[in-house]
Amino acid sequence: MTSTPRIAIYGAGMVGNYLGGRLHGHAQVCFIARPHVAARLKNHGLTVSDLHGHHQHVPAATLDIATQLDTVREADAVLVTVKSAATAEVAHELAEILAPGTPVISFQNGVRNTAELRAALPTCRVLSGMVPFNVAQPEPAHFHQGSSGALMIERSTALSPSLLSAFAAGGLPLQLCDDMQAVLWAKLLINLNNSLNALSGLPLREQLAQRAWRQCLALLQREGLRVLQAAGIRPAQLTTLPAHWLPTVLSLPDALFHRIASRMLAIDPLARSSMWDDLQARRRTEVDYINGELVVLAKSKGLRAPANARIVALVHEAEQSYVRWEAPALLKTLLNS
Numbered sequence: 001m002t003s004t005p006r007i008a009i010y011g012a013g014m015v016g017n018y019l020g021g022r023l024h025g026h027a028q029v030c031f032i033a034r035p036h037v038a039a040r041l042k043n044h045g046l047t048v049s050d051l052h053g054h055h056q057h058v059p060a061a062t063l064d065i066a067t068q069l070d071t072v073r074e075a076d077a078v079l080v081t082v083k084s085a086a087t088a089e090v091a092h093e094l095a096e097i098l099a100p101g102t103p104v105i106s107f108q109n110g111v112r113n114t115a116e117l118r119a120a121l122p123t124c125r126v127l128s129g130m131v132p133f134n135v136a137q138p139e140p141a142h143f144h145q146g147s148s149g150a151l152m153i154e155r156s157t158a159l160s161p162s163l164l165s166a167f168a169a170g171g172l173p174l175q176l177c178d179d180m181q182a183v184l185w186a187k188l189l190i191n192l193n194n195s196l197n198a199l200s201g202l203p204l205r206e207q208l209a210q211r212a213w214r215q216c217l218a219l220l221q222r223e224g225l226r227v228l229q230a231a232g233i234r235p236a237q238l239t240t241l242p243a244h245w246l247p248t249v250l251s252l253p254d255a256l257f258h259r260i261a262s263r264m265l266a267i268d269p270l271a272r273s274s275m276w277d278d279l280q281a282r283r284r285t286e287v288d289y290i291n292g293e294l295v296v297l298a299k300s301k302g303l304r305a306p307a308n309a310r311i312v313a314l315v316h317e318a319e320q321s322y323v324r325w326e327a328p329a330l331l332k333t334l335l336n337s
């Protein structure tokens with residue numbers, strides 16, 4: 001690999017544009033974008049910022065934006081940043097074009113994207129990744145990191161020093177990890193809030209500041225933890241507290257929660273979950289790949305996950321016609337499911 005790696009970003013949305021903007025100048029970044037996104041970037045350039053004060057504009061003339069896959073042929077690494085439902089299609093497109101041995105990193109939520117990519121790309125080095133922070137889009141070509149955390153990637157010899165250096169130089173702290181499946185399950189437990197946030201219609205910080213919403217999340221997580229235990233899956237510890245303590249902390253009264261868990265509320269006031277973005281854009285959500293994953297796993301173990309199943313149904317209803325929920329009503333519905 002050359003000293004400036006060529007990185008293709010497959011899926012120029014929230015995460016793809018943010019990561020690509022940060023990597024720009026430290027790597028030769030090529031964005032694979034939908035035509036309307038490509039047009040917007042070509043008009044405005046790309047701006048990325050974060051809650052720590054970073055602000056950077058990448059002029060349009062310096063952006064490499066493609067709507068066809070041909071440019072990926074030369075990539076030293078591909079970052080997959082599409083929603084989970086698009087992974088299969090992307091994997092098959094990449095299979096036609098990528099050189100054997102190319103690292104392909106899934107920066108997606110959900111626990112099955114990597115396996116899906118591996119099945120279609122047996123000669124590539126497919127690695128799991130995880131994005132811990134939120135990305136918002138305050139303006140059409142501006143992507144803002146609204147919470148903190150280091151990216152995680154599966155440790156592998158496929159990650160060249162120049163690739164790792166590009167992330168460091170771009171101000172994207174990176175943690176290499178041996179057991180990414182445990183990380184992805186732990187992230188899935190956190191992502192159980194995506195649907196609640198979407199149904200609440202509130203920014204994340206405002207939603208999580210309210211005990212009744214945290215009690216809904218605690219209920220979904222407790223159910224999830226029971227299912228994971230039955231399946232012999234131990235989620236990694238991604239927060240200051242182990243995953244199995246989170247439901248207790250989330251259920252605390254507001255005053256105590258704000259004192260003990262203030263870090264959980266260190267989120268940009270405008271940030272919302274990616275599932276809220278999908279509902280607003282009237283796109284299919286990832287609920288089947290998050291809450292639905294627990295429902296399927298429970299069934300395979302002869303168990304049920306009724307509260308998560310109820311959320312799957314409610315989000316599918318919201319995909320058809322959005323109804324905003326109040327937390328006490330949703331909590332009652334979940335307790336009765």
Ligand SMILES: NC(=O)C1=CN([C@@H]2O[C@H](COP(=O)(O)OP(=O)(O)OC[C@H]3O[C@@H](n4cnc5c(N)ncnc54)[C@H](OP(=O)(O)O)[C@@H]3O)[C@@H](O)[C@H]2O)C=CC1
Pocket residue numbers: 010011012013014015016032033034037081082083084086089090107108109110131132133134135136273274277283286
């Ligand atoms: N947004 C966030 O804050 C976070 C998101 N994540 C996860 O990261 C992943 C990506 O999320 P996010 O960035 O929000 O998703 P977005 O929907 O914002 O971005 C994905 C982009 O990829 C495009 N796309 C899909 N298929 C293709 C294709 N075949 N060719 C070209 N473009 C394509 C989509 O277009 P179209 O919509 O037209 O299909 C969309 O523009 C998800 O798994 C999400 O859960 C993780 C942490 C935070």
Ligand SMILES: CC(C)(CO)C(=O)C(=O)O
Pocket residue numbers: 109131132133134135190191194272273274275
């Ligand atoms: C960062 C987090 C947990 C919440 O924004 C997320 O993963 C998402 O929105 O999909």
